[in-house]
Amino acid sequence: MRLVKNPDRTIYYRPVFEHKGSTLSADSGYMYEDGIGRQFFEAFDNVVITQPSGTIIYSDKLHYDAAPQVATLTRNVRMVDKSSVLTTNYLTYNMRSKVGTYTGGGRIVSKGDTITSKNAYYFENTQDAYFRNKVVVRTPDVKIYTDTMRYNSVQRVTYFFGPTNIKGNKGENLYTEKGNYNTATGVARFSKNNLYTEGSKFLKGDSLYYDRATGEGKAYRNVVFVDTVDKFYANGGYGLYKQSDESITMTDKPLVTMVIKKDSTSTSDSTSAKPAEKEEKGKKSGKEKSVEKKKSKEEESFKEISPITPVSKDSVSATVKPEPQVDSAYMTADTLYSKVIFLKDYKALDFKLDRNGGLIEEIADEDYGDDDGNENTDSLSISGNISGLSDSTQTDSVHIEGLKSDSAKTVIKQVKETSKTISKNNTTPPKKPAVVQQEKGDPNKIQIGKTLAADSVLRHRTVLPKGNESDSLINKALLVAKSPDSVTTTPKDSAYLDTARTRIIKAHYNVRMFKSDLQAVADSVYYGMADSMFRFMGRPMIWAEGSQISADTLYLQIKEQRLDNMLLVNSAFMVNAVLDTIKFNQLKGRKITGFFAGNNLDRLFVDGNAENMIFVVNEEKKVITEMFHDRSSRIKILMENRKIKDYVSIRKVDGKVYPLSMVTNENEVLPGFIWRPEDRPVSKEDLLNRKREIPKDINTPAAGSSAGSKSAPKDPVTEKKDPKEGIKTEVKKPADQKTEPKKVNQESKNPVKEESEPVMETN
Numbered sequence: 001m002r003l004v005k006n007p008d009r010t011i012y013y014r015p016v017f018e019h020k021g022s023t024l025s026a027d028s029g030y031m032y033e034d035g036i037g038r039q040f041f042e043a044f045d046n047v048v049i050t051q052p053s054g055t056i057i058y059s060d061k062l063h064y065d066a067a068p069q070v071a072t073l074t075r076n077v078r079m080v081d082k083s084s085v086l087t088t089n090y091l092t093y094n095m096r097s098k099v100g101t102y103t104g105g106g107r108i109v110s111k112g113d114t115i116t117s118k119n120a121y122y123f124e125n126t127q128d129a130y131f132r133n134k135v136v137v138r139t140p141d142v143k144i145y146t147d148t149m150r151y152n153s154v155q156r157v158t159y160f161f162g163p164t165n166i167k168g169n170k171g172e173n174l175y176t177e178k179g180n181y182n183t184a185t186g187v188a189r190f191s192k193n194n195l196y197t198e199g200s201k202f203l204k205g206d207s208l209y210y211d212r213a214t215g216e217g218k219a220y221r222n223v224v225f226v227d228t229v230d231k232f233y234a235n236g237g238y239g240l241y242k243q244s245d246e247s248i249t250m251t252d253k254p255l256v257t258m259v260i261k262k263d264s265t266s267t268s269d270s271t272s273a274k275p276a277e278k279e280e281k282g283k284k285s286g287k288e289k290s291v292e293k294k295k296s297k298e299e300e301s302f303k304e305i306s307p308i309t310p311v312s313k314d315s316v317s318a319t320v321k322p323e324p325q326v327d328s329a330y331m332t333a334d335t336l337y338s339k340v341i342f343l344k345d346y347k348a349l350d351f352k353l354d355r356n357g358g359l360i361e362e363i364a365d366e367d368y369g370d371d372d373g374n375e376n377t378d379s380l381s382i383s384g385n386i387s388g389l390s391d392s393t394q395t396d397s398v399h400i401e402g403l404k405s406d407s408a409k410t411v412i413k414q415v416k417e418t419s420k421t422i423s424k425n426n427t428t429p430p431k432k433p434a435v436v437q438q439e440k441g442d443p444n445k446i447q448i449g450k451t452l453a454a455d456s457v458l459r460h461r462t463v464l465p466k467g468n469e470s471d472s473l474i475n476k477a478l479l480v481a482k483s484p485d486s487v488t489t490t491p492k493d494s495a496y497l498d499t500a501r502t503r504i505i506k507a508h509y510n511v512r513m514f515k516s517d518l519q520a521v522a523d524s525v526y527y528g529m530a531d532s533m534f535r536f537m538g539r540p541m542i543w544a545e546g547s548q549i550s551a552d553t554l555y556l557q558i559k560e561q562r563l564d565n566m567l568l569v570n571s572a573f574m575v576n577a578v579l580d581t582i583k584f585n586q587l588k589g590r591k592i593t594g595f596f597a598g599n600n601l602d603r604l605f606v607d608g609n610a611e612n613m614i615f616v617v618n619e620e621k622k623v624i625t626e627m628f629h630d631r632s633s634r635i636k637i638l639m640e641n642r643k644i645k646d647y648v649s650i651r652k653v654d655g656k657v658y659p660l661s662m663v664t665n666e667n668e669v670l671p672g673f674i675w676r677p678e679d680r681p682v683s684k685e686d687l688l689n690r691k692r693e694i695p696k697d698i699n700t701p702a703a704g705s706s707a708g709s710k711s712a713p714k715d716p717v718t719e720k721k722d723p724k725e726g727i728k729t730e731v732k733k734p735a736d737q738k739t740e741p742k743k744v745n746q747e748s749k750n751p752v753k754e755e756s757e758p759v760m761e762t763n
Contacts, residue, residue, distance in 0.1 A: 086107070117136070136462055142169065142186075145464055156182060185212075196217045200227055200228045204474050208220075215243030234254060257330055339503070342498075521692050549594075579617065583668065586613040632651050
């Protein structure tokens with residue numbers, strides 16, 4: 001050490017000083033006192049401070065205030081302790097409290113985590129750091145963007161106190177305004193305005209837990225899940241999302257909402273014209289079609305040469321197409337489970353239903369294949385283990401039309417950035433005594449300038465999240481999910497089929513569904529989005545058009561977001577209450593097939609030992625006059641304006657007529673009759689807050705029921721001979737229906753038409 005003296009101070013070259021256990025060294029420096037006796041030390045170039053704890057600080061310049069033990073270090077500052085490396089160009093460090101503060105930009109590297117910000121406070125004793133102003137955290141797995149954050153380098157836990165985005169390298173994003181994230185384990189716990197997004201999927205809840213290692217996200221209270229590609233959204237009290245199979249399990253009053261299109265007019269195509277007229281329209285000869293085609297071409301050629309284009313009567317409506325009106329269908333259960341599967345793994349059910357009824361066949365009992373395998377739908381700490389549907393439930397599947405590809409655009413555009421991976425710099429120097437030998441300068445001085453410059457550019461380009469982003473994003477996603485689909489053509493090549501995916505939904509226990517004009521209950525439901533078909537199992541029951549419909553298994557299909565058809569298999573039964581009495585019109589068969597038009601029932605076909613029991617009403621007096629009971633191979637029911645327009649009996653076996661005075665409790669209902677209006681959901685709120693009570697004997701009416709199962713009808717009171725077929729006709733009591741049958745000629749006393757083949761007739 002060489003001394004150079006001048007009147008004001010003494011300059012030391014390559015000095016080494018010791019102060020209260022710490023060593024200070026540099027290429028040059030000097031000491032001085034101010035007017036009140038405070039001592040200061042100025043050091044220049046290759047400044048090194050070594051503390052007894054092993055912490056070493058490097059810089060180009062040092063100003064040291066001896067009394068409070070505060071060191072101000074500038075240019076190429078690097079502080080190394082046992083767990084972290086801090087770099088900046090301006091650091092104030094209290095050697096007594098071991099607290100460092102940097103302003104103007106800096107970074108801390110700890111065990112693979114690199115954190116940069118404009119300002120920060122570092123507490124060496126607790127290994128905590130507080131960051132402010134454009135905070136960016138980079139790890140091998142995620143990038144974190146926030147404005148205020150605390151970080152513990154021992155536990156590697158980050159704490160957030162404002163809008164924060166955590167972007168994973170798997171495409172997921174976590175948003176919160178309060179919570180913490182462990183960069184070592186990948187576990188996040190959030191408690192304010194939380195949102196998890198992955199591509200087109202959104203999961204929101206008052207509390208959010210996410211484990212990056214397993215790819216599982218759990219949301220608690222006010223949970224909302226949305227998939228904008230599949231137009232699927234659900235909410236409940238608890239939700240579990242699994243990234244591996246893109247599945248969501250929801251409990252605690254879960255609710256799935258599906259969009260159903262309404263027709264633009266109140267009168268649908270199928271009800272505005274008589275069924276016979278519609279069928280005739282579809283039976284035009286080839287000659288008629290060719291004439292129409294020729295006429296169309298002539299009209300087009302006229303338009304091309306005519307100086308004045310004739311105005312079509314539909315031109316106004318054709319120019320402006322109003323947005324289709326939509327209705328919502330809600331479904332709830334004890335547990336709702338949904339996942340995405342490959343389309344090729346979805347086994348379609350094609351019943352080849354014919355809106356005209358098709359051929360009459362003897363239907364043997366057969367298995368419709370409802371088993372969906374042993375899909376495990378364990379929902380964590382949900383009450384009981386969920387292992388798919390019952391044994392009779394199958395993972396059915398569907399046609400690919402209307403399926404949307406996974407490459408569809410998402411509502412949120414993920415911020416993509418690239419950054420160099422920061423190698424671990426966890427050099428922990430051994431604890432050194434306070435001084436004897438001078439430390440060399442920092443060998444990383446050149447690299448410090450480059451990294452700080454790169455961090456400055458990174459912070460400048462960083463776009464921090466704003467407040468309340470979770471509500472904004474989830475609302476946008478819901479708008480997309482609720483909007484009706486546009487008609488698109490789905491490719492059918494093998495490459496598409498190998499990669500295409502579709503969503504399925506399973507509902508377990510106490511399933512209830514509500515739509516303004518259709519309600520349903522069942523023990524379990526399976527739904528595939530590819531063919532939009534519901535499979536209701538476990539004592540299913542549907543209410544539509546004032547009718548109660550039940551069967552062992554029930555299928556309901558939606559096409560182009562409109563109710564299209566339904567199929568009731570085994571023990572199919574339809575009931576309508578008559579007027580305000582406890583008399584019921586009834587339909588029974590092995591199978592009932594129904595078709596919708598404008599989301600309203602348009603026609604029904606009852607096949608396989610078909611029976612009906614109809615009460616005839618005097619429309620003027622509003623009283624029941626008699627009861628008919630028919631048996632046939634098929635019964636066809638035509639609906640119009642939500643009322644039964646006509647019954648058509650095909651291949652009648654027998655028919656009986658009963659005067660009302662001879663109708664008894666024994667003959668007024670068909671075997672297997674059940675009437676349970678108390679099970680019918682009446683609103684969305686009722687759907688969530690009430691479950692149906694299933695009696696031990698389903699055929700025994702519960703308290704408050706109007707009727708229960710009764711024995712087969714006996715001893716017809718009146719018999720008639722049909723002059724054409726010589727069939728006995730006796731009257732029995734009908735089943736429930738609020739809609740009255742077609743008005744009957746009192747003289748003929750037979751409201752049911754007969755046909756030899758399934759061709760629809762109208763009066």
